[in-house]
Amino acid sequence: MVCLGPLKAQPFYTHSTHPRVKTLQVIAEDDFERLPILGFEGTTTLAVSFDYLSDEQPLIDYTVIHCNAAWERDNLDELDYLESSFQPQHVETVTPSFNTFVQYTHYEVAFPNDQVKPTVSGNYAVLFHLQDEPDSLLAVATFMVSEEQMIVSGSVSGNTDIDFNALHQQLTLQIGWTKDVSPYLNPDTELKVLVQQNRRRDNQRWLDHPSRIESTQVYYEHQRQLIFEAGNHWRRFEFTNHRYPGLGVDHIRYHAPVYYAYLNRDEARPIANYRYDQDQHGRYLVHSLNVDDVDTEADYFMAMFSLDAPASVPGGGIYLVGDFTYQETDASTRMEYDLESGMYYKEVLLKAGAYNYQYLVPVQGGLTTSAIEGNHYETPNEYQIFIYYHPFASRYDRLLGVAVIR
Numbered sequence: 495m496v497c498l499g500p501l502k503a504q505p506f507y508t509h510s511t512h513p514r515v516k517t518l519q520v521i522a523e524d525d526f527e528r529l530p531i532l533g534f535e536g537t538t539t540l541a542v543s544f545d546y547l548s549d550e551q552p553l554i555d556y557t558v559i560h561c562n563a564a565w566e567r568d569n570l571d572e573l574d575y576l577e578s579s580f581q582p583q584h585v586e587t588v589t590p591s592f593n594t595f596v597q598y599t600h601y602e603v604a605f606p607n608d609q610v611k612p613t614v615s616g617n618y619a620v621l622f623h624l625q626d627e628p629d630s631l632l633a634v635a636t637f638m639v640s641e642e643q644m645i646v647s648g649s650v651s652g653n654t655d656i657d658f659n660a661l662h663q664q665l666t667l668q669i670g671w672t673k674d675v676s677p678y679l680n681p682d683t684e685l686k687v688l689v690q691q692n693r694r695r696d697n698q699r700w701l702d703h704p705s706r707i708e709s710t711q712v713y714y715e716h717q718r719q720l721i722f723e724a725g726n727h728w729r730r731f732e733f734t735n736h737r738y739p740g741l742g743v744d745h746i747r748y749h750a751p752v753y754y755a756y757l758n759r760d761e762a763r764p765i766a767n768y769r770y771d772q773d774q775h776g777r778y779l780v781h782s783l784n785v786d787d788v789d790t791e792a793d794y795f796m797a798m799f800s801l802d803a804p805a806s807v808p809g810g811g812i813y814l815v816g817d818f819t820y821q822e823t824d825a826s827t828r829m830e831y832d833l834e835s836g837m838y839y840k841e842v843l844l845k846a847g848a849y850n851y852q853y854l855v856p857v858q859g860g861l862t863t864s865a866i867e868g869n870h871y872e873t874p875n876e877y878q879i880f881i882y883y884h885p886f887a888s889r890y891d892r893l894l895g896v897a898v899i900r
Contacts (some may be wrong), residue, residue, distance in 0.1 A: 505565040506619035507695060509510050509820035512543070512632045515622075516598070516794070517780060517819075517845045520635050526779050529693075529878065530637040531896055534615055536606060542620055542635040543602040543789065545845065551599045552591060553757035554626035554632065558610055560616040563686045563882040563891040565636065570614075570814040570890050577815070584625070589790050595751055596794040600891065605637065615641045615893040616668065618881075631644035636824035644881045644895025645670045652871030654721050661869040664721045665877055666687065666688050667701075675894070679883070681712045686882040691722045691875055692775045695821055696860035699859035725875060726867040728773040728816070728850035733795050733847075735783040739741040752843070754796045759837075762803040775876045778818045782846040792846040801838040801853055805831060807865055809855040814840050821857065876900055 508530075510518050520530040522540040532538050541548075546552065560575040572581060575860040587602040603620070612618060620635040647668045652653045654664035669687070671679070679685070687701040698720040704712035711798035714720060731742030738751040739746055744756050799814060812829040813819075819827045819842075829838035854861035863869055884890075 497582075502620065505819070506559075506561055506567075506617075506634050506636055507565060507900075508634060508636045509822065512630075514547045515614070515633045516545045516547055516843065517818075518542075518633050518635060519780075520637055521639075522548060523687055523711045523842055525810075526777055527774065529896060529898070531627045532605065532612065532637060532639045535643045535836055536611075536640055539604060540608070540637055540678075540725070541602055541604050542637075543635055544599065544622075544635075545598040545600050546632075547596060547598045547794070549587060552697055554585045554588075554601055554622055555625045556574055556603060556620050556622045557582045558584060558612075558618050559621065560614070560761040563617065563880075563884070565617055565619070567619075568830075570657075574889075575616075575618075576615045577613050578609050582623075583609045583629070585622070591790050591881075592787075593755070593791060594793040597786045599795070600789045602789070614830075614890065615639045615758065616891055617893065620705060629873040638880075638896065639891055640893045642895060645834075646879050646881065646897035646899075648877075648879070648897075648899045650875070650877065650899060652724070655716055655718070656721060657872050661724055661864070661871065662721050663724045663871060663873075663875065667713075667720070667879065667899075668711060669881060669895075670711040671741075671894070672674065673710060676883070676885075679885070681730065683719045684883060684885050685712070688880040688882070689720065691725075693817075693876075694861075695822075695877060696870045697722065721774075722874045722875070723863050723875075724782055724844070724869045724871045725863040726763065726870055726873055727769070727771040728776055728847070728852055729760060730771070730773055731755075731780075731797070731848055733797065733846055734781055734845070736793070738793070741848075742870060745832060749866075750792055751798075752796050754798055754841075756798045756801065756808050757800065760799070760801045762801070762866045763867040764865060766868060768872050776816050776850045776852070778847055778849040780845050788846075794843055797842050797844050797849075799829070799840045799842070799872050801829060802836075803853070805833075805836065807855055809857055810854050811839055811863070812855055813861065814851060815854045815861070816849060818842070818844060818849055818851070823861065829853070874900060
């Protein structure tokens with residue numbers, strides 16, 4: 495068993511913890527736009543994959559743990575949540591890159607598999623580490639198992655309790671179930687409802703109490719926690735071939751050992767008029783032209799971001815945010831200001847593909863779009879709803895349902 499040490503008390507989320515681990519993804523049913531959720535009856539599958547940048551191929555193991563609704567490790571034993579308790583397991587699908595400037599090895603694990611089959615619903619974290627060094631954490635990948643027993647409906651409106659068709663969006667939710675699911679369910683004390691906007695953790699909301707309860711239905715209406723900044727469309731770019739610039743790329747240059755993609759200069763747009771665009775709500779898709787297998791033949795490149803924004807920004811910094819940054823707000827994602835050019839810059843090593851990103855600024859309680867991106871009530875955001883159930887004397891948080899509202 496892997497020694498987790500201090501990891502036990504902190505929330506888990508999908509991210510790389512080692513500089514050589516890149517392009518960590520958790521994809522369900524080969525659809526990068528789906529949430530990483532397994533059906534309770536084993537009707538879905540998902541794959542966890544990442545690249546290890548090196549000409550070596552280290553042996554890597556993984557351990558699966560069960561978490562509570564807040565993504566902290568709970569007190570369940572392995573026998574309580576896995577059909578097999580032989581941990582850690584080896585990552586068996588290991589493939590070296592082929593014909594790439596940057597050498598790497600691609601690792602992949604499918605769930606469920608013959609060795610690891612979840613037996614209860616809830617949140618799961620997969621911890622990857624070097625085989626002979628159980629404390630050498632390389633990456634954390636998270637997914638969920640849902641019982642799919644809740645019916646969730648709702649709507650998003652620009653007519654909110656604090657403004658009208660302006661800077662915010664407000665949700666109204668209705669959650670229903672049948673008596674045979676749980677005839678004695680007390681929604682006021684036993685349900686935990688989490689709402690996220692575009693899968694962001696920084697501004698997620700927990701709904702403490704329903705606005706009203708009707709038999710086997712609960713309603714969440716006119717609650718301040720359901721009001722979000724409307725935000726703006728995600729910025730986009732594509733790098734799929736080093737021979738010519740793709741969408742959002744100004745020019746490409748080779749500086750050994752990789753190609754550099756200099757993206758079009760971005761401008762702050764806090765008060766610009768709303769312009770419709772079709773984005774993927776912060777996601778990215780690994781993609782490369784003229785290759786047979788993107789997992790092992792897509793090359794890495796250095797994406798060069800530049801932003802024209804005021805030198806002094808309230809909040810103390812500007813952060814580059816997207817699924818490819820794992821929503822980190824540290825030195826790896828903070829934009830660097832160049833006094834001579836009056837611009838912000840950041841370079842990030844990425845795998846060929848199509849990417850979404852935004853520039854966010856810290857505020858109390860999270861990050862804000864208002865300083866750089868602006869807010870428009872027309873923005874087509876995605877809202878993820880997670881319904882957890884923790885009855886009296888239960889040892890873990892069951893996940894009864896998940897929904898996406900647009």
